[in-house]
Amino acid sequence: MALKFCRLSLVALLVVVGTLRFRATNARDLQVYSMLERHEKWMSHHGRVYKDDVEKAERLKIFKENVDFIESFNNDAVHSYQLGVNKFADLTNEEFQSMVGRYNLSFLPKTSNLQSFSYESENSSPDSLNWREQGAVTPVKDQGKCGKSQIKVHPPIQFKTQ
Numbered sequence: 755m756a757l758k759f760c761r762l763s764l765v766a767l768l769v770v771v772g773t774l775r776f777r778a779t780n781a782r783d784l785q786v787y788s789m790l791e792r793h794e795k796w797m798s799h800h801g802r803v804y805k806d807d808v809e810k811a812e813r814l815k816i817f818k819e820n821v822d823f824i825e826s827f828n829n830d831a832v833h834s835y836q837l838g839v840n841k842f843a844d845l846t847n848e849e850f851q852s853m854v855g856r857y858n859l860s861f862l863p864k865t866s867n868l869q870s871f872s873y874e875s876e877n878s879s880p881d882s883l884n885w886r887e888q889g890a891v892t893p894v895k896d897q898g899k900c901g902k903s904q905i906k907v908h909p910p911i912q913f914k915t916q
Contacts, residue, residue, distance in 0.1 A: 793817050793844075800841045813844040820844070854899050 804810040
């Protein structure tokens with residue numbers, strides 16, 4: 755009787771362990787499939803086509819790493835903004851930087867060479883001003899490759915208080 759109970763317990767334990775293992779494997783498979791499906795939808799939305807399955811697999815890996823980073827960043831409550839998946843989601847940081855240019859401010863003068871300035875009517879300015887309410891802020895735009903030469907061409911804009 756005790757031997758029969760041990761066998762029955764062992765079989766039940768194996769069934770439970772097998773079921774849990776199947777569920778874990780199934781969850782991983784669903785996660786991989788879900789990312790694959792998400793990548794396919796992203797490719798379709800952005801018109802992305804790869805030359806072969808090897809490149810597609812590599813881009814899927816990069817896409818997954820970027821999506822994981824984005825989701826991790828957005829789940830962290832210390833940031834006042836969120837990231838999103840865009841047309842660059844299958845690029846590495848190096849590829850992205852070489853494509854749109856690196857952010858380089860070395861051409862700007864050092865702050866130690868600048869003189870401070872203050873307006874005479876400094877007391878009449880408001881404590882705060884929301885430029886969005888004034889209609890002065892436009893939505894974010896894709897500026898493409900904007901390097902320092904484009905920044906230098908435009909004269910600085912100066913505001914005068916009244």
